[in-house]
Amino acid sequence: MYNLNQFIDERNSELWNTLNSEFNIRIEPSKNQEYSCFTQNNDAILYVDENNICKDSFTHELLHIHLKEKEFYLGSSLKLTIAHSRILSRMLSEALIEHIGNCLDHLKMFEIYKNLGFRQEKFLLDFYDYKCTEFEINDLSRNYKIGNKINTNAVDFYIGKLVAILCDPNIENDYQKPLTILKKLDAKLYSIVEKLIEDTKSYNLNNEDIFVSYRDISNDFYSNLITWMKNNKIA
Numbered sequence: 374m375y376n377l378n379q380f381i382d383e384r385n386s387e388l389w390n391t392l393n394s395e396f397n398i399r400i401e402p403s404k405n406q407e408y409s410c411f412t413q414n415n416d417a418i419l420y421v422d423e424n425n426i427c428k429d430s431f432t433h434e435l436l437h438i439h440l441k442e443k444e445f446y447l448g449s450s451l452k453l454t455i456a457h458s459r460i461l462s463r464m465l466s467e468a469l470i471e472h473i474g475n476c477l478d479h480l481k482m483f484e485i486y487k488n489l490g491f492r493q494e495k496f497l498l499d500f501y502d503y504k505c506t507e508f509e510i511n512d513l514s515r516n517y518k519i520g521n522k523i524n525t526n527a528v529d530f531y532i533g534k535l536v537a538i539l540c541d542p543n544i545e546n547d548y549q550k551p552l553t554i555l556k557k558l559d560a561k562l563y564s565i566v567e568k569l570i571e572d573t574k575s576y577n578l579n580n581e582d583i584f585v586s587y588r589d590i591s592n593d594f595y596s597n598l599i600t601w602m603k604n605n606k607i608a
Contacts, residue, residue, distance in 0.1 A: 454592060472536065479542070
């Protein structure tokens with residue numbers, strides 16, 4: 374049994390109490406020395422690293438549950454929507470869709486996390502990592518097109534890198550050079566991914582308008598990708 378004072382203080386107590394009124398939350402030891410969470414219906418399990426008791430990491434996982442409380446399921450919506458296209462499903466891997474969903478969740482969580490007063494550098498294990506190496510951007514530049522056709526295999530990597538860069542919470546990382554190259558490689562795809570990020574940022578989690586939904590974001594992304602495909606030759 375854990376002492377809640379190890380994980381809860383005046384910064385996250387309100388969040389904890391709110392979530393406890395909605396979910397049956399259990400705290401269990403992690404098997405891989407990482408903080409994580411699992412939710413199913415109204416049950417939630419928070420896995421904690423017993424060798425690294427950290428309120429910041431605990432709060433990160435609480436915020437994942439908070440998105441469920443707000444019924445924000447953008448990652449799942451993207452997965453279901455992209456599955457409607459056989460070509461897109463082949464072009465964009467399951468790992469990429471998972472990556473996009475996770476990055477977009479983190480976008481919504483990070484502002485709340487910061488406002489609660491937790492340490493930014495503790496938000497992600499790879500907070501200080503530069504999300505695009507020179508080798509990766511050069512490799513992408515060489516392989517993105519085969520003649521005048523876009524290389525299907527490179528599209529997945531392109532989107533994954535651009536999402537990682539645009540969602541990086543560490544503002545000390547300067548991405549001007551790789552972003553310029555990515556934009557030059559495919560300005561239209563760049564703007565589609567950029568719009569996905571901006572739409573997610575501006576989405577109000579407390580929205581109660583039944584005509585506004587996170588599904589609008591995934592549907593727009595899907596429609597824009599379909600148009601992009603029709604306007605390009607794909608190898």
